[in-house]
Amino acid sequence: MKILSFLAMGVLLLANIDHSKVRYGDITTFEEERNDKVGTIESKQVYYKIPAYQKVRTGEYRKGTAKYTNAMRESTMEYRRVLKATAKEKDLKLIVEAGGISDYPTTDITPTAISNLNFNF
Numbered sequence: 001m002k003i004l005s006f007l008a009m010g011v012l013l014l015a016n017i018d019h020s021k022v023r024y025g026d027i028t029t030f031e032e033e034r035n036d037k038v039g040t041i042e043s044k045q046v047y048y049k050i051p052a053y054q055k056v057r058t059g060e061y062r063k064g065t066a067k068y069t070n071a072m073r074e075s076t077m078e079y080r081r082v083l084k085a086t087a088k089e090k091d092l093k094l095i096v097e098a099g100g101i102s103d104y105p106t107t108d109i110t111p112t113a114i115s116n117l118n119f120n121f
Contacts, residue, residue: 021100024083025093032104036093039086039109043097046082046113050075078118086113 019027023041030036047053053075055061061068083095086109095109 016101016103017094017096018100021097022094023097024080024087024095027094030093037091038101038104038106039090039092039095040098040101040106041083041095041108041113042110043079045110046079046117047075049114049117050078052078081118082113082116085116089116 017027017030023043030038048057052071056068056071056075061071086092087095090107090109090112092107092109096106098108098110
């Protein structure tokens with residue numbers, strides 16, 4: 001019964017976060033009362049700066065090819081790595097896509113994430 005009460009309370013506390021837009025962190029451990037820090041990100045801007053993704057966007061790699069698949073995998077791995085590094089650097093509990101949270105203080109971490117990209121592929 002206590003677990004159900006906790007979960008019900010958690011849903012009420014998280015009513016202003018779109019769960020599908022959480023890009024990093026565990027929403028079940030997020031606590032407003034603890035003033036957990038939340039960053040927002042514009043993922044497209046970060047992806048556009050990843051060299052492997054640039055090759056996909058420009059059409060250098062065609063969808064369905066091994067090069068395309070590898071470039072997308074590499075891009076996603078770099079995106080995840082940069083989210084983790086930025087969260088650690090900024091002491092963030094969650095990173096949410098821009099527009100995915102309201103009525104809670106946030107910091108736009110997009111520029112920091114871009115500066116944390118590893119261009120040595």
